[in-house]
Amino acid sequence: MTNHRKIVLDYLMEETPFTVKQSFVDRIQEINEGYDEVPEEVIDSYRELNEYEVWEIIRKIACEGKRQNSN
Structure with a gap:
């Protein structure tokens, strides 16, 4: 059985530049x-x-x- 959550989460984790505010919204x-x-x-x-x-x-x-931007 395919884990749809994992596929989407992995894609977003890989493709989202966390240093750009709008990036996550753009990916969605x-x-x-x-x-x-x-x-x-x-x-x-x-x-x-x-x-x-x-x-x-x-x-x-x-x-x-x-986590990534807390520095």
């Missing part, structure tokens, strides 16, 4: 709009997530961004 928008740069697997997995799972991913990304 790219997934939502199905940009060509986003792998199909990520787009499909994101569509399978429920609201709770999306908020959990956002929380994890926010914590990582805070």
Whole structure:
């Protein structure tokens, strides 16, 4: 069974430059709009997530961004 949360989280962790404020929002928008740069697997997995799972991913990304920028 595919772990949709892991696919989306891994993609966002890898593709989000945490030093740019708007970057995370841009990555989510790219997934939502199905940009060509986003792998199909990520787009499909994101569509399978429920609201709770999306908020959990956002929380994890926010914590990582805070950790990286706390210096």
